[in-house]
Amino acid sequence: ENITLLNVKDQEQAAQQVCKMIQGQLDEGKLDVLGLATGSTMIPIYKKWVESELSFEKVTTFNLDEYVGLHAENKNSYAYFMQEHLFSKKKFKRSFIPNGVANNLEEECAAYEKRLREYPLDVQLLGIGENGHIAFNEPGTSFDSVTHLTTLTESTLGVNSTFFDPDETIPRTALTMGISSVLAAKKIILIAFGERKRFALEKLLEGKETVEYPVTALNGHGDVTVITDLGYLI
Ligand code: GLP
Numbered sequence: 019e020n021i022t023l024l025n026v027k028d029q030e031q032a033a034q035q036v037c038k039m040i041q042g043q044l045d046e047g048k049l050d051v052l053g054l055a056t057g058s059t060m061i062p063i064y065k066k067w068v069e070s071e072l073s074f075e076k077v078t079t080f081n082l083d084e085y086v087g088l089h090a091e092n093k094n095s096y097a098y099f100m101q102e103h104l105f106s107k108k109k110f111k112r113s114f115i116p117n118g119v120a121n122n123l124e125e126e127c128a129a130y131e132k133r134l135r136e137y138p139l140d141v142q143l144l145g146i147g148e149n150g151h152i153a154f155n156e157p158g159t160s161f162d163s164v165t166h167l168t169t170l171t172e173s174t175l176g177v178n179s180t181f182f183d184p185d186e187t188i189p190r191t192a193l194t195m196g197i198s199s200v201l202a203a204k205k206i207i208l209i210a211f212g213e214r215k216r217f218a219l220e221k222l223l224e225g226k227e228t229v230e231y232p233v234t235a236l237n238g239h240g241d242v243t244v245i246t247d248l249g250y251l252i
Contacts, residue, residue, distance in 0.1 A: 021242045025249025032245045033066035051078045053142030056096045059209050064103040074110045078137050082153035083194040084118040116193035123167050131165040134199055142203035146210050149173045150218040150231035154194035161235045163196030197235045210246045
């Protein structure tokens with residue numbers, strides 16, 4: 019089995035587990051490059067890191083994705099999220115996030131992918147979308163995809179709209195690491211919390227690979243740990 023399922027009772031326990039895994043990788047000298055994710059699932063995870071003794075001073079980070087058109091000062095940008103929850107509180111060697119306001123988005127994606135190949139990911143942290151997306155790789159995205167410009171589905175726009183004020187427009191496009199960029203990570207830690215993630219998580223645990231559910235690409239990876247509070251019912 020390539021997927022290790024860690025059943026936890028709550029987010030606090032999940033955060034402890036992730037912390038332990040990261041500490042283990044650091045102790046073994048196996049964490050030079052860390053892939054980071056955004057979303058509400060990651061908030062307790064980063065909070066735990068901030069309170070911990072973990073030292074990331076030698077760690078380079080890459081974020082999965084960013085909305086097109088949002089500056090780092092916009093509180094809905096993922097750059098802002100990272101600053102608020104982690105980067106302002108913990109020191110990292112350097113951090114990369116796709117630039118959603120680049121003049122040439124195609125060039126930005128190509129440069130991001132090139133940099134990823136220069137600094138191969140040791141560990142990638144992942145959340146999951148209700149429709150089975152990973153990063154912003156929506157259903158139908160090729161498993162061979164690299165960092166690219168993508169159009170968000172209505173379903174994702176609906177889910178993510180809760181973070182935006184009613185008068186704000188939600189970007190309909192985003193830059194995202196591709197599925198193959200994610201799969202290139204040596205180790206993947208996926209966190210899925212709450213009933214709304216059950217459907218997507220079940221698709222993954224069925225063990226088949228289908229482009230309809232991007233998360234199922236993880237079935238083709240050799241080292242995936244899934245941390246969830248849904249385990250007792252699966
Ligand atoms: C966004 C991100 C994904 C993330 C998902 C889940 O769509 N692009 O990377 O996994 O949100 O977010 P949440 O943790 O808030 O459920």
